[in-house]
Amino acid sequence: MPAMNPPIHRNPITAVESPAVGVTIDGLTKNFGKFQALKNVSFSVEPGEIFVLMGPSGSGKSVLLKHIVGLEAATSGRVLINGQDATAEHTLERIRIALVFQAGALFNSLSVYDNLALYPREHRLGDEASIRDKVMRALQILSLENSAQKFPSELSGGMRKRVAIARALVMEPQLMLYDEPTSELDPVMGATISEIIATLKDEYHVTTIVVSHDRELALGIADRVGILMGGELVFLGPPASLRQPTDPRIADFFHPRIDLKNPRFKNLET
């Protein structure tokens, strides 16, 4: 969906407009010692698009997201966000990027409310009353109003995930990255999250990258899908072409057949 003019990102709170953010991943390779977690991965995410990244466990999806927020440095290749190197210090100052971590990464010593309020407080985005409005709105969206005073240790896995998403929403990000946002959630909450992701894109043109195994989510909201396997990008295209995958690896990933005569755990490496 390359647009002629880049869509305009509108800040949901301040209504300040700025061009939506685009991401370019260019020949990204990452080695951990001898192990190659990403092998020459290249693709780009258009401004205002929802890109869903799929792939089996251990295929390098989380590592890829960490490169986009600058938490990991590439062995070779690079990640550009609006043309700026993701590892440069000023990139995070100029572009608000929110990453919803796979395990939540909530601040365990802070209540749910304070987890959400930390970002606007530290960046002095308004007085305590306006921060409160913002925080409560984000909590409402994820049906968490009654948990504001709880601590992360008192929450279920699914609630922690929702708090992590709410905390990201409070940042009013221009680029939103989700690491398996619907795992651990019941189907209805999973659908709710998909709706939130799609709404943020439709109304505010938040550029979004979602890492997920959730085929419904991918087919439902993705503009484009990428599939990583063993650190390699093996598919890049519109979700519709995944309904009848031709590549046997992808077909097997979506519809694994249980085969007791030749069980796959016997073929696993290591």
Next chain:
Amino acid sequence: MKQLTHFLEGFGSAVQLLFQSARYVGTLPRQRARFIDQCYVIGYTTLPIVAILCFFMGSVLALQSGYSMENFGAKQFIGSLVGLSFARELGPVIVAILVAGRVGSAITAELASMKVYQEVDALVTMNIPPARILVLPRLAAVLVMMPVLAIIGNLIGWFGGAVVCKYVESIAIEPEAYFSALRRYMKFQDVGTGLMKAEIFGFVVVLICCSIGLNTRGGPREIGASVTKAVVVSLISILVLDYFVTKALM
């Protein structure tokens, strides 16, 4: 060889952390709440153990020196000996060791667990530098609390010596005599030297413990390893620094 590079790496990251934190000194006034929290943790919670240890150190020092000085007929100088060694040497070192064990280990455990559970990564992606909100308030608090702890430690240590001198029959020196001997040979500078040492030790301990905590890599098992390492490195640093600072301040 490997040990040396490890040491240099650790030293380098601690220095780097110090400079990073220094960049945000201007944010301290609006981090008042965190600063006060840390003062409470570092000062108030360490106080009981400082009091107990210093009392007994003072007592043992008086007992031991009373026993040996009797041979020289120099019993009346016990006050000066206890006073000076506490103010210049024992007070700051004991307080620093207790801060390392009581506060430093807790700091490393907390920061290491924040690192392992990706809370530190989350801060970085929120463009909130960990040095600013996790390290700076602790460094500021330790600078304020160390002299306070050292003064209280000195007073209690001196008092412990006085109690022993009065009630141990073989010594039997009245508190008036003990304290006048303590005052006679002690200059204000001696106390100042001790407070300066305490300040340096406490600051270095907290910096080391923050740095080791934030540089933890791996899983939950590494949290424990980091805590052990932080305490060991802190204790060694206190004693090595003590030698050089004592020499420099002579």
